[in-house]
Amino acid sequence: MLNVSQATEAPVLSFSTERVATTRQLDAWKQVVVDLHGQMCFEGATTNGYRGTLAARRSDAIQLVEFNAAPTASSRSKKQAGSDAICRYELVLVTSGEFELQHCGHRIRLQRGDGALIDMSRPHQMLYGQPLSATLIACDRTLLDAKLPGVTHACGVGFPRDSATLAALLGYADTVxxxxxxxxxxxxxxxxxxxxxxxxxxxxxQNDLGGAYPATQAALLHRLKQFIHAHLSDDDLTLPHVAAANGISTRYMQKIFQVAGTSPREYLLEARLLLARTLLRQRPLRHSVSSIAYMAGFGSASYFSAAYKRRFGLAARDDAKERCQINSKS
Incomplete structure (x- = not known):
């Protein structure tokens, strides 16, 4: 079903539903997509077959996928996002056609030349009523988080079409x-x-600036986020402490984060939960859930457990068990 080209040291995976019996084409497409992107649900007729082709190649923590797909609807639920080991961002760049994306509280329509960022640890839905061609650039979230702390707030928001950097990205991705x-x-x-x-x-x-965010405030926001990430494991880290360490008032700090579409409290909680999830999946057998909570800066294990389940759709203990099962099979 998958064809692996051995022309280079890192193989290219290619697939076409035309190689599969008509009645099995949609199911075969689902399986290949799930293997590359994580658990998803699909809607589409199977009686008349399904047309789809893709090519994918991976290097370390980065993956590029080019696909051409017939109209369908795909979705990734909160439970699915919480149960598998996919913890990365996917940048989708539309090369032809259009689709509707629902993600992180946003609902946008993307056309040729548009792009958007998807956080695969969160649910999303894609609906396209016409054939769609797109390029997906996936990378482990640690790569982008290290470059742009808080980049998750840009997820589900379409990129400005007049962006010169987006045009350069589209051209470079097309060459690759x-x-x-x-x-x-x-x-x-x-x-x-x-x-x-x-x-x-x-x-x-795109992230935080919104085209009208003063550069001085953007720099301050970046510094605040860097400080928070540097002290995530400190369970005595408080918002007044963050503000004081950066020479501003707590009230002004609230305003800075508010322009970015969040609050200091929400940002700190999200960062700690993501750190805890990373630790939990890296070391499922070496530490208890309570130990992971304290390592991520949570002062209360019960509060951590409730917040973790609310954010990822399953209990931290169950997440650790599933990760152990995945590790034992690999």
């Missing part, structure tokens, strides 16, 4: 895609790293 099976492994790793850097540059103009 067109030569997917020609890059040597070290070349592909390098160009994919450049793609992520371009994406970070574009998101830096």
């Amino acid at each position: 895609r067109a030569n997917l099976d020609r890059w040597q492994a070290h070349e592909f790793q390098c160009v994919m790293a450049h793609l992520v850097d371009l994406a970070a540059l574009m998101l830096d103009g």
Whole structure:
């Protein structure tokens, strides 16, 4: 079903539903997509078959997928996002057609030349009533989080169409895609790293700034986020402490985060939960859930458990058990 090209050190995975019996085409498409992107649900007729092709290549923590798909609807529920081991961002760039994306409280329509960022640890839904072609750039969330702390707040928001950086990103991604099976492994790793850097540059103009956010406030917001991430494991870290350490009042700090579409309290909680989830999945057998909670800066294990289940759709203990099962099978 999957064809692996051995022309380079890092193989390209290619798939076409035309190689599958008509009655099994949609199911086969679902399986390939799930293997690449995590658990999802699909809607579409199976009696008349399903047309879809894709090519994918991965380098370390970065993956590029090019796909052409017939009309359908796909969704990733909160439970699905919480139960598998997918913890990354996916940047979708539309090359032809259009689709509707519902994600992180936003509902947008994307057309050719548009792009959006998806947090795969959160639920989302994609609906396209016509054939769609797109390029997906997926990277482990640690890569973008390190470059742009708080980038998750840009998820589900369409990128400005007049962005010169978006135009550069689209052109560069098109070049990489067109030569997917020609890059040597070290070349592909390098160009994919450049793609992520371009994406970070574009998101830096999109995330938090909104086109009207003063540069001084943007710099202050970035510094505040960096300080929070540097002290996440401190259970005595308080918002007044964060504000005082950066020479501003708590009230002004609230205003800075409010313009970015969140609050200091929400941002701190989200950062700690993501750190806890990373620790939990990296070390499912080495530490108890309570220990993980304290390592992520939570002073109360019960509060952590409730917040974790509310955020990811399953209990932290169950998440650890599922990760152990995945590790034992791999």
